[in-house]
């Protein structure tokens with residue numbers, strides 16, 4: 001089994017390598033792939049030196065699986081070339097997510113949709129993954145009418161340059177500006193580019209991807225996505241209106257039993273999910289569970305996950321694990 005990690009030198013690529021090692025992901029050969037400027041670079045991984053190779057060499061090597069985290073344009077150009085060589089591509093960019101011919105997969109929810117013909121599989125957006133994973137057990141039980149979400153997203157979601165901007169601001173040195181404004185000691189109600197309807201692309205991703213993952217266009221979703229000067233993960237305040245009434249104790253039990261979800265909800269002892277405690281964890285953390293007293297059948301919840309883990313690397317590695325476990329590879 002040959003496994004390629006495309007974009008191996010980036011923030012998500014590095015996290016993918018960490019998750020593969022932690023999960024003891026089985027492979028015979030690992031190809032570390034990156035853009036021309038990193039080709040030839042040596043990376044020490046699991047006690048072995050690997051030389052970074054370019055995309056054309058990686059396609060020629062015909063890996064069984066390639067986990068991509070190299071940006072949309074690289075994906076658009078190269079994922080089909082890998083697919084034509086028989087490789088399963090698991091893609092972290094937004095390039096294929098809303099393509100009707102491609103599966104958009106959160107393994108705990110819809111991995112069963114994957115067939116041997118699905119050579120390009122899309123990993124959803126980080127902020128969508130953690131929200132739908134926490135909503136899924138409740139959707140199964142009560143049905144969802146409408147979701148209102150506001151996010152508090154880590155600078156790691158933008159990439160290394162954004163982390164550098166924040167750190168330079170903290171150190172009092174001159175930062176290279178990635179955001180249009182200062183990010184440290186600030187909050188930006190702006191993630192990704194603004195669309196003609198006034199929403200940002202990140203907000204539209206949350207709206208459209210949620211419907212696709214749940215295979216339900218009738219679910220109403222609205223989102224405000226916000227960047228905050230933190231590192232460990234994305235946080236979300238989610239207000240969800242169910243089709244049926246719910247019991248709060250049952251909600252808690254459903255979430256406690258849900259794969260990949262951990263309930264942290266003991267306000268009396270100040271226990272609730274936070275990015276600082278979610279950092280480097282594969283799970284999605286849920287807390288502040290409470291009835292919305294202003295409206296029937298409606299719940300408020302707080303959801304936190306490490307966006308580089310379940311929001312990107314972990315979800316992608318879990319898809320690869322599904323391919324192996326189900327003998328698709």
Ligand code: 2RA
Nearest residue numbers: 125126153157158191
């Ligand atoms: C962000 N959604 O946090 C992005 C990363 N995929 O900006």
